[in-house]
Amino acid sequence: MEETPTPEALSKRLGEKVSVSGWVHDVRLLGGISFILLRNSEGMVQVTAPRKAVPKEVLDQVGSLHPEDVIRCTGVVKEAKVAKNGFEIIPERIDMISASATPLPLDPRGVTDANIDTRLNWRTLDLRRPEVQAVFRVQDALVEGMEAYLRASGFLRVFTPSILGGVSEGGAEVFKTDYYGKPAFLRQDPQLHRQLAIAGGLGRVYDLGPSWRAELSHTPRHISEHRTIAPELSFIHDERDTMRVEEAMLVSGIRKVNEKCRRELDVLQLDLEEPRTPFPELAFPELYDILKKLGHVLPRGSDLDRESERLLTEYVKQEHDSDFFFVNRFPSSVKPFYVMHVDAEPEFARSVDLVYKGLELSSGGQREHRHERIMDQISEKGLDQESLKWFTEPFRFGVPPHGGFSLGIERLTAWMLGLENVKEAALFPRGPERLQP
Amino acid sequence: MEETPTPEALSKRLGEKVSVSGWVHDVRLLGGISFILLRNSEGMVQVTAPRKAVPKEVLDQVGSLHPEDVIRCTGVVKEAKVAKNGFEIIPERIDMISASATPLPLDPRGVTDANIDTRLNWRTLDLRRPEVQAVFRVQDALVEGMEAYLRASGFLRVFTPSILGGVSEGGAEVFKTDYYGKPAFLRQDPQLHRQLAIAGGLGRVYDLGPSWRAELSHTPRHISEHRTIAPELSFIHDERDTMRVEEAMLVSGIRKVNEKCRRELDVLQLDLEEPRTPFPELAFPELYDILKKLGHVLPRGSDLDRESERLLTEYVKQEHDSDFFFVNRFPSSVKPFYVMHVDAEPEFARSVDLVYKGLELSSGGQREHRHERIMDQISEKGLDQESLKWFTEPFRFGVPPHGGFSLGIERLTAWMLGLENVKEAALFPRGPERLQP
Numbered sequence A, B: 001m002e003e004t005p006t007p008e009a010l011s012k013r014l015g016e017k018v019s020v021s022g023w024v025h026d027v028r029l030l031g032g033i034s035f036i037l038l039r040n041s042e043g044m045v046q047v048t049a050p051r052k053a054v055p056k057e058v059l060d061q062v063g064s065l066h067p068e069d070v071i072r073c074t075g076v077v078k079e080a081k082v083a084k085n086g087f088e089i090i091p092e093r094i095d096m097i098s099a100s101a102t103p104l105p106l107d108p109r110g111v112t113d114a115n116i117d118t119r120l121n122w123r124t125l126d127l128r129r130p131e132v133q134a135v136f137r138v139q140d141a142l143v144e145g146m147e148a149y150l151r152a153s154g155f156l157r158v159f160t161p162s163i164l165g166g167v168s169e170g171g172a173e174v175f176k177t178d179y180y181g182k183p184a185f186l187r188q189d190p191q192l193h194r195q196l197a198i199a200g201g202l203g204r205v206y207d208l209g210p211s212w213r214a215e216l217s218h219t220p221r222h223i224s225e226h227r228t229i230a231p232e233l234s235f236i237h238d239e240r241d242t243m244r245v246e247e248a249m250l251v252s253g254i255r256k257v258n259e260k261c262r263r264e265l266d267v268l269q270l271d272l273e274e275p276r277t278p279f280p281e282l283a284f285p286e287l288y289d290i291l292k293k294l295g296h297v298l299p300r301g302s303d304l305d306r307e308s309e310r311l312l313t314e315y316v317k318q319e320h321d322s323d324f325f326f327v328n329r330f331p332s333s334v335k336p337f338y339v340m341h342v343d344a345e346p347e348f349a350r351s352v353d354l355v356y357k358g359l360e361l362s363s364g365g366q367r368e369h370r371h372e373r374i375m376d377q378i379s380e381k382g383l384d385q386e387s388l389k390w391f392t393e394p395f396r397f398g399v400p401p402h403g404g405f406s407l408g409i410e411r412l413t414a415w416m417l418g419l420e421n422v423k424e425a426a427l428f429p430r431g432p433e434r435l436q437p
Helices: A007-011 A056-063 A116-121 A123-127 A130-152 A191-199 A240-260 A262-267 A286-293 A306-320 A371-380 A386-396 A409-416 B007-011 B056-063 B116-121 B130-152 B191-199 B240-260 B262-267 B286-293 B306-320 B371-380 B386-396 B409-416
Strands: A017-029 A033-040 A043-050 A070-079 A087-098 A176-179 A182-186 A204-212 A225-234 A281-283 A324-328 A345-349 A351-356 A359-367 A402-408 B017-029 B033-040 B043-050 B070-079 B087-098 B176-179 B182-186 B204-212 B225-234 B281-283 B324-328 B345-349 B351-356 B359-367 B402-408
Touching (some): A043 A056, A043 A070, A130 A225, A130 A262, A225 A409, A240 A351, B033 B056, B033 B070, B043 B056, B056 B087, B191 B225, B191 B386, B225 B409, B240 B351, B240 B359, B286 B306
Parallel strands (some): A043 A087
Antiparallel strands (some): A070 A087, A176 B176, A359 A402, B033 B043, B351 B359, B359 B402
């Protein structure tokens, strides 16, 4: 099964005979010498076939190879200072594993630049580009690092349901599903069931899975199906406990990327800095004053708009030299029924967003755990108490203070890597016009 | 934030003043002494209030507590040989965090046995039972251990889409979704997109997420929404490579449970043995002969029925002393279009199930990677080549041999822990009659 040894491992086997499988990334036929660049998930290996040193049938085979053929190359590892990893393989034998058709609808060498739609139509060929694979290796490490922090901090991973019998936040932008003849919905957020897990006494939990938004948005920030990592913790003092968890989780994710993805960061030509904690926190209503000073007047009670996010991002960068900042105490009127209002100033809530390089990355904060308050807030929002009973009833039987947040994995990946479109950080993204592949 | 220290940590703080938060599991008021059993996610702590040693207002509070009230108890840790963890807390102060209503619709003390429907209707209260929480702690450790093996073996975690533009296996048992006015479906298995990830050159990947089956089954083995851990690997020799990954992954999962869940296994009164590998392998068509000897005649070409699974389970237990066994080389006619047929005997396929204590736990094997064969097999199944083009086209451009499997997490958890119904291993299960909570 050792079909794709790493270039690093091969470089330590000078003089040995090896077999390496992969895709023909490129072939160059010169007069007295031919080169194959062989690509697999571990990297690139140079195969060098000097006319004098290689059997005629192997030379003929090299001459008839096409880009993206899958081959197995058997030969001796030879030191070669000019080759990328300091070695090359002199082929003794080449086996065709899976021949590729020509022409390619998309060239994984990325010589000709394809637009995002063509790339996503031919996502499998697009994925063969090292800089595209790098995105998903970084995403994997990021998630691994975030999960490692959560586990080490006593969070239990739980699987909460994706199909709901009611709309979680009363919004219209949900996908409807025919559930055995009854109407059902795909969740917009795993939050209500995380709260129920807390009500069930599972002290600290997190969910990692898909959510859906049926928005007709064609912005670079939206996809119809996305993944979140979403912790929830009980016996908190206030919403700031959730902020401390969030920033530590992010640092752990970024640290893991730096540990595990040197090659990928090289391919992407990126340096990732570990952010300093605590992240700066801006809070309503003071935030209206900051915005006013920055020349942007928002009426008290209004939500942040894109322009505010942009201005605050610049402001925080200048004042605190941070790419991350929390926005706390959102107006209760713009947040869902389950947020905890500030007792002394119920116009505002213990509701927290995390903004990263101008993008909303997560929403969360402290939830209301007092049954009568939850019921009041449902009514205030004009929602139906009866249809939310499946969620509210357990709060009659002893539920501790709790809070959490839900962080978008594709958004984090895309903005961290400077990608232009969040779709680039989803393996097979979904959008209003995209349901395949 | 140290509101729920473990009983173990507390037992090392004899003589110290501590605060512990949790639910009132039970209160007993005797003449000269009262007891509270305080329960939280870390276990149970005994609070002992001797009339002579505790202030009157605290005694009054203890007297008015109800089961499932959430309280914070502050007091001194005192050695107590008879108490469960060797200590008790003598309360100096009790704070009510969240009072519970009475009567409880379900008693977390589990004194009166509730049926599964009542339990699931009141899942949050059901979850407060230590033996129910233990299930989800074991499940978490199991998944953590399986993922640890996969990561250490070079598998990259990927997120593949849940909403599909076409039915993956041509089956009728899919949930239909309204996707911006177009028909779409929830995946039955993440398998086709894992194959596309392999076609995209991501050498080894796994998906961990939900799948759905709109079966009208009311058996203890079925839920409408389940989770699978599903690896896919390329450059395999044959389907046996996937079997080796699967058994090693399972051993790693079970090992992690034994490492991490001593308390939970005690609560469940279970001993988990690490299975020996390799798991026994039975294969068609020889399997028909074995069944015949066991008195069960199946016509050549037919699938296993429940009775066969039962008989083979007994047979393997007797012959190989194993709870696990692979069934290989299923008849091609009973498996989906994408399986690889055995070249020398195309009536049978490199298609593998894993059976555990009589239950099908996973399906997988080697996939067909040759474009023309895939197209032929689509036609043989009576499916439409055109509508599967989104899947088949990439196979024209060089795809290595590959295979994998998809293992049901709730099924594994339930059968491993001897639960009677797979629903018990889903936090908030979904079924034909159950969409809430």
